[in-house]
Amino acid sequence: MLNADKPLIWGHRGCRSLAPENTLASMELAHAKGADGWELDVVLTRDGIPVLLHDLNLLRTTDAAKHETFRSNPPALPWRFTLEELKTLNAGIFPRRRCGRKDWGTDTSFGVQPIPTLEEALRRSAELGLWVNIEIKDVSNAxxxxxxxxxxxxxxxxxxxxxxEESVVVSSFNLAYVAECKQHAPHILTGMLTPHAYTGDAAALAQSIKADAWHPGHKRLTQAAIAHVRNAGLAVTPYTVNDPARMVQLIEWGVSGIVTDNPQDVPDL
Incomplete structure (x- = not known):
């Protein structure tokens, strides 16, 4: 799947440029805009339920600051609250000043979007036939x-x-998580995330933790680095590529797919 003939288009947190990130609405819009799959972020609630949230607090992407439960009991960290408490929040807040868009303000047309559980997200993804890249947030120090x-x-x-198991990739910046995933579920595909500034031997590092793919930041990614990792039999899926010209360049260089906030802007491949 990761080394398909045609590069896969992954919507970053859904269709983040047009909808509130990590919500079912964002995922559905990514599908409508032609994405093959989507990337989502996972943390745990106090009662141990995986839910979708990028940040290690609730303030940017929900209305937690307006809720007495959260205002009177700071800090607003997801693992300090139960799923029932988190479900009272609205994750449908959508500031338009992101992803290269020039219009400002807050789009409220998405209404109330509860924080999805991973189970809810996967069930809906399966209904739509979407691949899912599950990024496990590094909470080891939090x-x-x-x-x-x-x-x-x-x-x-x-x-x-x-x-x-055959429809997901599990990825993380915490490479111990990637190795643990392979230890417990060797049949599930895994991706090794590295920052934009990473310049090491990605193939060797990925192989040391038995990862199936390298998910690098695209800004310093070179054609030679892509070729080196692909020749080692691994997929390469860079993030977060929002410029159509850069998308074309990376695809010509042989990436397996791209992660983008703007699946609606991907050129015809």
Whole structure:
């Protein structure tokens, strides 16, 4: 799947340029705009439920600051609250000043968008036939120790219960998480995330943790680095590529796919 003949288009947190990120509405819009799959971010609630959230707090992408439960009990960290409490929040807040857009303000047309659980997101993705890149957020230095150690197994449990092992890629900047995923579920594809500034031997590092793919920041990515990793039998899927000209260049250089906020702007391949 990762090394398909045609590069796969992954909507970053759904269709983040046009809809509130990490919501079912964003995922559905990515599908409508032609994405093959979408990337989402996972953290745990206090009761151990994987939910979709990029930041390690709730303030940017929800209305937590307006809710007494969260205002009177700071900090607004997702693992300090139960799923029932998080479901009272609206994740449908959509500031338009992002992803290269020039219009400012807040789009409220999406209404109330609850924070989805990973299970809800995967079920809807399966209905639409979308691949899913599950990025497990690195909570190793943020969450309480015992809880942080559960995030990989809790994520894998949801994937297994829904029988979606062949439709997901599990990725993380925390390479120990990637290695742990392979240890417990060697049949599930994994991706090694690295920052834009990474210049090491990505093939060797990915192979050391048995990753199937390299997900690099695209800004310093070179044709030679792509070729080196592809020749090692690994997929290369850079993020977050929003300029159509850069998309074309990376595709010509042989990437396996691209992650973009703007699936609506991908040129015809």
């Amino acid at each position: 969450m309480p120790g015992p809880m942080a150690k559960e995030i990989v197994l809790r994520t894998l449990d949801v994937v297994a219960r829904l029988k979606m």
